[in-house]
Amino acid sequence: MRVRRSDKGRRDYLVDAFALLQGWTRDGHEMRRTLPLDDSQHAALTESMKVAADALQLRAEARRLDGHTQIRVPTPEGGGLSDSEVALAAxxxxxxxxxTGVVA
Structure with a gap:
């Protein structure tokens, strides 16, 4: 027997999954995260992040500001989170x- 999930259940699941990603916030139609990285770490993250975003057919932007890397992942206008967006943030x-060698 196949169990169908309602769209609301799916949205709740994605909101819960996103909430587990510490440091990530949603602001309007984007997800954001600021990370303390040096220039070489920023370059490595940006390159790897682009590969991951391309694989999920999403956009992700990273920029340097005051010794930090700011990450922005646009989300569709009028929609909630998607599986792919939460997967990209993770x-x-x-x-x-x-x-960085950070241990969770």
């Missing part, structure tokens, strides 16, 4: 931990 978090 992947970026994993990349950050691998690049």
């Amino acid at each position: 992947r970026i978090e994993d990349l950050y931990k691998r690049i």
Whole structure:
């Protein structure tokens, strides 16, 4: 027997999954995260992040500001979070931990 989930249940699941990603925020139609990285770590994260975003067919932007890397992942206008967007945020978090050696 196949169990169908309502769209509301799916949205609740994604909101809960996103909430587990510490440091990530949603602001309007984007997800954001600011990370303390040096220039070489920023370059490594940006390159790896682009590969992950391309694989999920999403956009992700990173910029340097005052010794920090600001990450922005636009989300569709009028829509909630998607599986792919939450997966990308989680992947970026994993990349950050691998690049910096941060242990969760």
